[in-house]
Amino acid sequence: MTDLAAPVTEGVAAETPRPQALLLTFFGGHVLDQGIHVATASVLDVLDRAGVSEHATRSTLSRMARRGLLRRVRQGRNVYIGLTPHSRAILHDGRRRIWEAGAVNRHWDGTWTLLGFSMPESWQRQRHALRSRLLWAGFGSLQSGLWIAPGTVDAAGLLDGLGTDGHVKVFQARALPPTHVAEVVAEAWDIERLAGHYRAFLSRWRDPEAQAPDSLARDLLLESDWLQTIRQDPRLPREHLPADWPAEPAQELFHNLSAELKPAANAIAAEVLDTITDAEADRLAAR
CATH class of the missing domain: 3.30.70 (Alpha-Beta Plaits)
Known part of the structure; x- marks a missing residue:
C-alpha cells in the first residue's frame, strides 16, 4: 500500500485562493460576532497582503453583496461592510467545521x-x-x-x-454481513486523492513565512487553505481508513500554526481595520 503520509513531489504549490474564500475567512475571523462593520479600504488592504488585487477584491465584494452575503452602508466617502443572516450562518458552519467537527471522524455510530x-x-x-x-x-x-x-x-x-x-x-x-465497510469505503471514495489533499497541505505549510509577508495574511491563507482541504473530505470513519492517514498530522500542523499566528494577526488587524459598530451602521442605513 502507498504511504499516505509521504510527502508529495508534485502538485504541492497551492493554487491562489479564490478571493471569496479569503474574504469569508477574513469576515469569519475579524467581523463575525464582533458587532462591527469594516471599511472597504481596510478589506482591500488585508486582501492585498494576501496577494489579491484590488480589482479582484472589489469585484468579489460586489458579487457577494448582490448574493445577499454582505451589507454595505456609507458614511461620508467611506463604505462599510457588514454581515447578513445568510453569511453569518455560512461562517458559523465553517467555524464549527474547523474547530468542533475537525478532520478526523472518531465518533462514527455505524x-x-x-x-x-x-x-x-x-x-x-x-x-x-x-x-x-x-x-x-x-x-x-x-x-x-x-x-x-x-x-x-x-x-x-x-x-x-x-x-x-x-x-x-x-x-x-x-452495514450487515457479508458487507465489509472497508470495501464500501474503497469503492465509493478515492482514498488516495483525499489523502493527497492532506499531504499537499503538509508540504505547503512546512514554511509558513514563505506564504505571505505578515502574520495577518499568513493566518488568512492558512485558515482558508485548511477549510478548503477539509471540505473535500467526507470525514470517513477513522477505523476504516489506512493507519497512516495524513489528516491527523495535517490537523495538528494547522492547530499549531494557527495558535502561533493568531496573536500577531489579531494585533495587526486591530491596528489596520477601520470599523463602526453595527448600531452605527443601522443608523446610517435608516437615513
Missing part, C-alpha cells in the same frame, strides 16, 4: 445515509446539480444512482430548491 435517485434523461441540469451537492455534502457514489455518506445527513436541506421531489429516496442504514 449509521450511513443512503440516497438513490432516478430522473428522466432530459433532466441533465437537475442531475448535475444534485451530484454536485452530493459531492459537497460528503457523499460517494456506491453504484449507478445510489450514493452513500457516513452518519446522518440533512437530506431536506441538501435537496432544497432542486425540484426533484418524487425522484429521490433517502434512507438511514447499517
Whole structure:
C-alpha cells in the first residue's frame, strides 16, 4: 500500500485562493460576532497582503453583496461592510467545521445515509446539480444512482430548491454481513486523492513565512487553505481508513500554526481595520 503520509513531489504549490474564500475567512475571523462593520479600504488592504488585487477584491465584494452575503452602508466617502443572516450562518458552519467537527471522524455510530435517485434523461441540469451537492455534502457514489455518506445527513436541506421531489429516496442504514465497510469505503471514495489533499497541505505549510509577508495574511491563507482541504473530505470513519492517514498530522500542523499566528494577526488587524459598530451602521442605513 502507498504511504499516505509521504510527502508529495508534485502538485504541492497551492493554487491562489479564490478571493471569496479569503474574504469569508477574513469576515469569519475579524467581523463575525464582533458587532462591527469594516471599511472597504481596510478589506482591500488585508486582501492585498494576501496577494489579491484590488480589482479582484472589489469585484468579489460586489458579487457577494448582490448574493445577499454582505451589507454595505456609507458614511461620508467611506463604505462599510457588514454581515447578513445568510453569511453569518455560512461562517458559523465553517467555524464549527474547523474547530468542533475537525478532520478526523472518531465518533462514527455505524449509521450511513443512503440516497438513490432516478430522473428522466432530459433532466441533465437537475442531475448535475444534485451530484454536485452530493459531492459537497460528503457523499460517494456506491453504484449507478445510489450514493452513500457516513452518519446522518440533512437530506431536506441538501435537496432544497432542486425540484426533484418524487425522484429521490433517502434512507438511514447499517452495514450487515457479508458487507465489509472497508470495501464500501474503497469503492465509493478515492482514498488516495483525499489523502493527497492532506499531504499537499503538509508540504505547503512546512514554511509558513514563505506564504505571505505578515502574520495577518499568513493566518488568512492558512485558515482558508485548511477549510478548503477539509471540505473535500467526507470525514470517513477513522477505523476504516489506512493507519497512516495524513489528516491527523495535517490537523495538528494547522492547530499549531494557527495558535502561533493568531496573536500577531489579531494585533495587526486591530491596528489596520477601520470599523463602526453595527448600531452605527443601522443608523446610517435608516437615513
